[in-house]
Amino acid sequence: EERRGELLVQAFESAIAAICAHPLTSQFFVVTTGGMLRVVDYESQTWLRHKVLEKRTPTCMCINPNGQELVVGCTDGTLLILSSIDLELLQRSSQVEAPATSVEFSPEGTHIAMADGQNCVGIYRRERNVLESGKEVPWLYLGRYRSHHGPIVGLKFVDDKDAGAIRLLSLGRDRVLVEYDLSNSFAATGVVVRSALTVEQTAIPTSLLVLPPATQPGEDPLRTLLVSANNEFKFKVLDVLGLVGVHHDSDDPLPSQESHCVQTLLGPTYGPPPNALLVLPDEDKGSRYAVYGTPEKVVGLVKLPLDGNPNCGMGLIAHPGAVRGVCISYDGKFVLTTGGADYSVLLWEIDTGALDASAAMGGTNIEPYEALIPGGKEGEFYDEMCNYFYLAQLRAQGEDTTEEREITGQVPIDAVPDIFRALGYYPSQFEVRDLQHEVKRKGKDTITLTDLIRLYVNHKPVADVSLEHMADAFAALGAEPISGLLKADALFMMLKRIGEPLSDQELQQCIHALIGQKMSGREDLSAAIFSEQILGFEAPEGGEESGEVQVAEALSPMEASAVGSDPSPAH
Numbered sequence: 001e002e003r004r005g006e007l008l009v010q011a012f013e014s015a016i017a018a019i020c021a022h023p024l025t026s027q028f029f030v031v032t033t034g035g036m037l038r039v040v041d042y043e044s045q046t047w048l049r050h051k052v053l054e055k056r057t058p059t060c061m062c063i064n065p066n067g068q069e070l071v072v073g074c075t076d077g078t079l080l081i082l083s084s085i086d087l088e089l090l091q092r093s094s095q096v097e098a099p100a101t102s103v104e105f106s107p108e109g110t111h112i113a114m115a116d117g118q119n120c121v122g123i124y125r126r127e128r129n130v131l132e133s134g135k136e137v138p139w140l141y142l143g144r145y146r147s148h149h150g151p152i153v154g155l156k157f158v159d160d161k162d163a164g165a166i167r168l169l170s171l172g173r174d175r176v177l178v179e180y181d182l183s184n185s186f187a188a189t190g191v192v193v194r195s196a197l198t199v200e201q202t203a204i205p206t207s208l209l210v211l212p213p214a215t216q217p218g219e220d221p222l223r224t225l226l227v228s229a230n231n232e233f234k235f236k237v238l239d240v241l242g243l244v245g246v247h248h249d250s251d252d253p254l255p256s257q258e259s260h261c262v263q264t265l266l267g268p269t270y271g272p273p274p275n276a277l278l279v280l281p282d283e284d285k286g287s288r289y290a291v292y293g294t295p296e297k298v299v300g301l302v303k304l305p306l307d308g309n310p311n312c313g314m315g316l317i318a319h320p321g322a323v324r325g326v327c328i329s330y331d332g333k334f335v336l337t338t339g340g341a342d343y344s345v346l347l348w349e350i351d352t353g354a355l356d357a358s359a360a361m362g363g364t365n366i367e368p369y370e371a372l373i374p375g376g377k378e379g380e381f382y383d384e385m386c387n388y389f390y391l392a393q394l395r396a397q398g399e400d401t402t403e404e405r406e407i408t409g410q411v412p413i414d415a416v417p418d419i420f421r422a423l424g425y426y427p428s429q430f431e432v433r434d435l436q437h438e439v440k441r442k443g444k445d446t447i448t449l450t451d452l453i454r455l456y457v458n459h460k461p462v463a464d465v466s467l468e469h470m471a472d473a474f475a476a477l478g479a480e481p482i483s484g485l486l487k488a489d490a491l492f493m494m495l496k497r498i499g500e501p502l503s504d505q506e507l508q509q510c511i512h513a514l515i516g517q518k519m520s521g522r523e524d525l526s527a528a529i530f531s532e533q534i535l536g537f538e539a540p541e542g543g544e545e546s547g548e549v550q551v552a553e554a555l556s557p558m559e560a561s562a563v564g565s566d567p568s569p570a571h
Contacts (some may be wrong), residue, residue, distance in 0.1 A: 014343075018058060020070075033057055035056050058101055060103050089548060091137040100116055123180065145192075150175075156168070163241070164183075166182060175204065179193070195240075200228075205231075206520065211224065226238045278292075282332075291335050310362070310368060323340075393408065429500045488522065489522065495507060514534050
């Protein structure tokens with residue numbers, strides 16, 4: 001008895017696979033990759049219960065909003081449904097052979113959705129049924145649907161009060177947002193898809209958030225909006241609930257497709273792009289907030305409504321490596337995070353007052369956005385932006401008119417893409433469509449200088465195009481693997497056929513504006529040649545001379561003097 005040691009620290013026996021918080025108490029659940037499920041109380045800091053999930057390797061977990069059931073997804077596709085009170089196994093479902101990547105309960109607890117490693121979504125409905133073994137179980141498996149051709153990054157149920165329906169949506173790295181028809185999905189007929197919509201053109205979605213009703217100003221307070229985050233540090237506010245049909249058909253010309261993007265906004269840039277988004281419970285404070293997590297190190301807080309103001313967000317280093325899970329306590333006072341491989345669960349207290357103070361110190365109205373313009377309000381870039389804005393006013397009224405000028409302080413929305421191009425940001429037709437829809441949704445067809453600054457900051461890419469990006473693009477287009485060369489003819493053919501195609505006339509106009517003469521099509525192009533000698537980007541330090549020699553050799557049909565010249569990029 002005297003030799004018995006005293007327990008000082010009780011740790012997890014293997015890496016943490018998932019974490020979730022009880023919706024009604026101070027308890028939270030932790031499941032490890034070794035199959036150990038533990039219930040912990042963060043107020044008393046005690047381990048309450050545990051259960052070994054034998055022969056299973058858990059990957060994800062969630063809890064019923066009523067706090068009575070816990071669902072654990074495993075690497076072999078098994079779904080374990082347990083009582084959250086005593087951890088008794090209520091039902092085991094082995095209908096899927098692919099690893100579970102995420103699981104979700106519907107708000108009223110009548111459906112469970114599971115995303116798996118084969119890019120499918122499976123659905124369970126609370127409906128008592130009898131298995132082949134004769135055992136009666138509470139959940140009925142309806143089926144699964146391979147709705148994506150890339151990993152699923154967002155799986156959400158939505159309580160659509162406007163339509164009086166519960167909706168299920170999934171978002172994949174394939175840039176498609178899918179809504180499922182729960183009311184018409186049955187075990188006999190399988191899962192039915194209601195709509196599919198392409199939400200991005202080049203950016204890759206990373207997470208999905210359901211905004212509380214009446215969050216974004218100027219929107220229908222009964223309408224529920226979604227937010228998709230992407231790898232370009234942007235938030236896209238989407239109005240997509242209740243759509244019917246497939247809206248990403250390549251046979252439908254892109255400009256004619258209707259946009260469902262309410263706003264494009266600058267997201268937090270602390271660390272990697274967010275891959276987890278959660279809304280804090282409403283505490284009747286008048287303000288709402290959302291917690292975000294990233295794949296590596298950083299978690300943070302953003303103030304709602306989302307507006308792109310960088311002062312309305314913060315981030316901190318929560319773990320030394322990967323962030324495996326993020327959840328919020330039942331009262332919204334704490335955020336729990338785990339690094340998975342670091343065997344730790346950290347409890348963070350939320351102080352929204354500090355974020356409010358930061359937002360107030362950053363300025364009001366347009367001031368935070370002016371600070372994000374290169375050089376600020378007193379810089380040359382801001383003056384250039386003003387000049388282009390005033391030029392757009394003159395052009396809208398007619399440059400050659402002799403009538404008295406009317407200074408309205410506004411420009412037509414159709415002129416905004418050209419202003420952006422003049423400033424060095426070249427939006428695609430897809431992006432122009434979303435931009436114009438964002439303005440027209442507010443009942444406006446003109447914008448002010450203040451509107452222009454806010455739109456520019458929120459829409460322009462966070463990072464400039466690098467030579468590495470150009471090389472990746474050339475590789476995707478079929479450039480020779482070793483030399484990185486691509487025939488000009490092959491590039492021109494793809495520019496005329498793929499994506500947003502250019503006509504022959506448009507392509508020749510672009511080439512003439514860039515280099516001042518025609519190209520034969522026999523030239524060999526590399527990423528460096530194309531970016532430096534055709535687009536006019538500055539060469540990396542130390543690489544100018546070698547780049548010019550390559551161009552002079554590759555573009556033999558062109559005059560040596562033209563090759564050696566320094567054409568300015570067409571704005």
